[in-house]
Amino acid sequence: MLDIQSIMSEHSGKEGALLPILHDVQGCFGHISEDHIRAIAEHLNLSRAEVHGVVSFYHDFNSKPASLPVIKLCRAEACQARGVEALVAPASERARGRVQIASVYCLGLCAVGPAAMVGKNVYARLDETKLAALIEAIR
Ligand code: FES
Numbered sequence: 040m041l042d043i044q045s046i047m048s049e050h051s052g053k054e055g056a057l058l059p060i061l062h063d064v065q066g067c068f069g070h071i072s073e074d075h076i077r078a079i080a081e082h083l084n085l086s087r088a089e090v091h092g093v094v095s096f097y098h099d100f101n102s103k104p105a106s107l108p109v110i111k112l113c114r115a116e117a118c119q120a121r122g123v124e125a126l127v128a129p130a131s132e133r134a135r136g137r138v139q140i141a142s143v144y145c146l147g148l149c150a151v152g153p154a155a156m157v158g159k160n161v162y163a164r165l166d167e168t169k170l171a172a173l174i175e176a177i178r
Pocket residue numbers: 113114115116117118119144145146147148149150152153154
C-alpha cells in the first residue's frame with residue numbers, strides 16, 4: 040500500500056495535483072485526516088484551509104474513517120495491464136454506500152491480477168462478475 044509521501048510524489052509537478060492526490064489518499068486510507076491535509080498543504084504550498092475547503096466541498100471525501108466494509112482493489116501497473124481499470128466504475132456503482140472500494144498499489148499477486156483484499160483474504164483473477172459477487176458477499 041502506498042503511503043502519503045509516495046502518493047504525493049506520484050503527482051509531483053503535475054498541474055492540478057490536489058484533486059488526484061486527494062482521490063488517491065481517500066482511496067488508499069479510506070479517509071483524509073488532518074495529518075494528510077497538513078502534509079498535502081505543505082507539499083503543494085497551499086494553506087491548510089485551502090485543502091480543507093476542497094475536502095469538505097466534495098462528497099467523495101471523508102475526513103473520518105468509514106465504517107463500511109472495505110475491498111482493497113489493486114490498481115498498480117500489473118493489475119492495470121490485466122484490466123482492473125475497467126472494473127472500477129461498475130464496482131463503485133454496485134458498492135455505493137454499502138461497501139468501500141479502496142485503491143491499493145500491489146498486493147503481491149501481480150501475475151494473477153486483477154487482485155483485491157478483504158480483511159486478510161486475497162482474491163485473484165477478478166473480473167466484473169467475480170468482483171460483483173465479492174461486493175454482494177461482504178455487504
Ligand atoms: S500490481 Fe496488483 S497485485 Fe501487484
